[in-house]
Structures are given as C-alpha cells and as structure tokens.
Amino acid sequence: MRCFLSLTNRCNKQCEYCYYHVGVLEASNCEPSLDEIKKCLDFLHKMKCDSVSLTGGEPLVRKDIVDIISYSHKKELKITLVTNGMALAQFLSDKDMLNQISCFAISLHIDQHTDINSYFQYMNSLIKELKKFPGRIRLNFTLTGFNYHYFEKCIDFCDNLNVNFNVQPVVLDENRTGNSVHSLKNIKNEELEYLQMLILKWGKSSSNENYSKKLITYLAGQPIQYDKCLAGVNFFVIHQDLTLLPCFYRQDASVGSLLDKNSNINIIDLSKRFNNVCKNCQGPHCITLCEFGKYL
Numbered sequence: 001m002r003c004f005l006s007l008t009n010r011c012n013k014q015c016e017y018c019y020y021h022v023g024v025l026e027a028s029n030c031e032p033s034l035d036e037i038k039k040c041l042d043f044l045h046k047m048k049c050d051s052v053s054l055t056g057g058e059p060l061v062r063k064d065i066v067d068i069i070s071y072s073h074k075k076e077l078k079i080t081l082v083t084n085g086m087a088l089a090q091f092l093s094d095k096d097m098l099n100q101i102s103c104f105a106i107s108l109h110i111d112q113h114t115d116i117n118s119y120f121q122y123m124n125s126l127i128k129e130l131k132k133f134p135g136r137i138r139l140n141f142t143l144t145g146f147n148y149h150y151f152e153k154c155i156d157f158c159d160n161l162n163v164n165f166n167v168q169p170v171v172l173d174e175n176r177t178g179n180s181v182h183s184l185k186n187i188k189n190e191e192l193e194y195l196q197m198l199i200l201k202w203g204k205s206s207s208n209e210n211y212s213k214k215l216i217t218y219l220a221g222q223p224i225q226y227d228k229c230l231a232g233v234n235f236f237v238i239h240q241d242l243t244l245l246p247c248f249y250r251q252d253a254s255v256g257s258l259l260d261k262n263s264n265i266n267i268i269d270l271s272k273r274f275n276n277v278c279k280n281c282q283g284p285h286c287i288t289l290c291e292f293g294k295y296l
Contacts, residue, residue: 001049002235004082004248005040007032007068008057009240012086015109017144017170017182030241034064036258040238041068041075043258047270051078053105060087066097073100080105085126092129101135108139108154110147112181120157127161137163144170145186152198165206167199169218184219192219232274246274253277 008031011018032040044052052072059065060083072079080103088104091097108123110116130137141154151167158165170182187195196216203212217224232246239245242258244265255273256265265273 001047002051002053003040003044003049004053004055004235004237005037005044006055006057006238006240006248007037007059007062007065010061011056011058011084012061013058013084013109015111016180017111017142032240032242034067036242037068038071040242040258041072041077044077045075047265049077051080051102053080053082055082058084058087060091066091066094069097069100078102083107084109085123088130089122089126095133098130098133098135101133104130104135104137106137106139108141110141110150110154111144112146116150116153120153124157124161127163131161131163139163139165141165141167142170143167143184144182145184146181148184148187148191148195151195155198155202165202166208167202167215169215187219195219229278232271232278236270236274244270244273246278250277 010031041052054065054068054072059068059081062068069079069081079101081101082105085104085106088106106123106127110119127137127139139154139158141151143151154167155165169184196219199212199215199219200209203209203215214224229247231250235247237245237248238258239251239254243254244256244258245251246253246255255270255277
C-alpha cells in the first residue's frame with residue numbers, strides 16, 4: 001500500500017491552474033513539523049506500507065527535506081519525490097539523498113508565464129543529471145486550455161530523453177474560475193481533432209491506450225465510464241494536518257488523525273474505514289492516470 005504524504009502547501013511556483021488555487025482542493029494553514037512527519041513515517045512502517053510519495057505543495061521548499069528523505073529510507077520505504085523540479089538542481093551534489101529516491105515524479109508546468117525555450121533547456125539538463133542515479137524518472141503534464149499547444153513538444157521531449165510521460169486534464173472549479181484561460185473549453189474545435197490524434201498516438205506508444213481513449217472522450221465533452229477506484233485500497237493520503245484521507249479530492253472523508261493519541265489504527269481497520277466512506281463515490285473528478293495500473 002502506498003501513502004501520499006503531504007508535506008506543505010508552500011510552493012516555488014504559482015501555477016494558476018493548481019488544485020489549491022482554483023478551489024478544487026482546500027489548502028491547510030498548518031504544516032507538519034519534522035517530528036510529526038517522522039511520526040507519520042513510523043506509522044507507515046508499522047502498517048507495513050511499502051512506499052511513500054512525498055508531495056505538497058513543493059516538498060523541496062522545506063529546509064528539512066533531506067532529513068525527511070533520509071528517515072523515509074531508514075524506515076525501508078520506497079520514496080517517490082513529487083516535484084516541479086525547479087529546486088531539484090540545487091540538490092544534484094547531494095548524492096546520498098538522490099540515491100535514496102526510487103522515483104522522481106516531475107510535473108511539467110507550462111502556462112502563459114513560462115519561457116518555453118529556457119524551461120525545456122533547464123529540464124533537459126536536469127533530467128540528464130538525474131539519469132545518473134538509480135531512481136526512475138516520470139514526467140507528468142497537466143493539459144490545459146492554454147498549454148495544449150505544447151503537448152506534442154512534451155511528447156517529443158520525453159521520447160528523446162527516453163523517460164516515462166503521463167498526461168492528465170486540468171481540473172477546475174468552473175463556478176469559481178469562470179472563463180479561465182486554462183479551461184479545456186478554450187480548445188478550438190479545429191484543433192481538437194489534431195490534439196485527440198496526438199493523445200491516441202501517445203496512448204498506443206506508452207501502453208496507455210485505454211486511458212487515452214477516455215481522455216479523448218472527456219475532451220469532447222462526452223460522458224465516460226469510470227473504472228474501479230483504488231483510493232483507500234492501493235493508496236491513501238496523509239494530509240498536512242495529519243488526517244487520513246482516501247485521496248486528495250475527498251477531504252470530507254477523513255477516517256482519523258495521527259494527532260489523536262488514543263487512535264490505534266491497523267491496516268485492516270484503515271481499509272474498512274476507507275471502504276465505508278468511498279463506496280458511494282462516483283469520482284467524476286478522477287479522470288487521471290493512476291500509477292497503480294488502473295484508470296479512474
């Protein structure tokens with residue numbers, strides 16, 4: 001079972017389509033201390049979780065991130081670092097830290113403020129350096145109504161570097177964001193067919209054909225059939241306030257808190273609690289690529 005451990009809301013970028021900025025997720029004002037994070041990692045070790053994804057916000061803005069990664073490794077957890085990569089270059093000399101990371105999950109963030117040429121030059125240099133370490137590299141692209149023009153460039157970029165590439169559509173609270181430049185409704189009809197062709201081509205080449213077809217249907221504004229959700233089954237979330245959630249979207253579905261000194265949660269009890277809160281979830285927000293091999 002994997003845990004997504006949210007270390008912070010802080011970030012070194014201000015992406016306008018970030019879940020927290022557009023109202024899809026509620027930001028927490030609290031940030032766990034190092035001792036609290038160690039308590040979470042002790043809990044995961046006790047629960048026999050095999051891996052942890054360190055996420056945020058941007059995990060690398062924490063001054064104690066090296067200590068967090070070291071302690072995660074000590075607890076025999078496979079570590080995925082979920083990052084935008086912009087601060088990762090400053091850690092390239094810390095070989096001990098980078099050797100402990102099993103997967104670098106790097107988000108490709110492109111909006112109207114991005115200097116495309118310098119951004120891809122930086123990412124190209126960064127990824128070539130990261131390939132010297134044992135951890136695998138996965139690039140994730142959030143497709144928006146603005147950056148869809150760069151989707152083909154991202155595919156070619158990842159192909160040239162021989163790294164895995166995932167794509168998911170932006171999720172916006174339309175009531176709050178209105179006619180956001182990032183809304184997928186802004187994709188021009190005459191360009192949608194070409195974009196759909198690229199998505200299908202990517203799906204076939206990356207063994208994500210089933211998902212790519214769902215994504216094409218989603219972009220066309222048609223209803224899609226969701227597969228079984230694995231939230232609370234294969235993975236769960238520890239939020240910044242140390243509440244236990246089945247996924248980031250269900251912040252209304254806490255099944256407990258690691259701050260509760262009287263709590264004595266075991267893995268079977270945790271699974272039962274998640275099953276109770278998730279059984280009626282329809283998951284219309286979950287048109288995303290699941291790293292556990294299922295498509296939501």
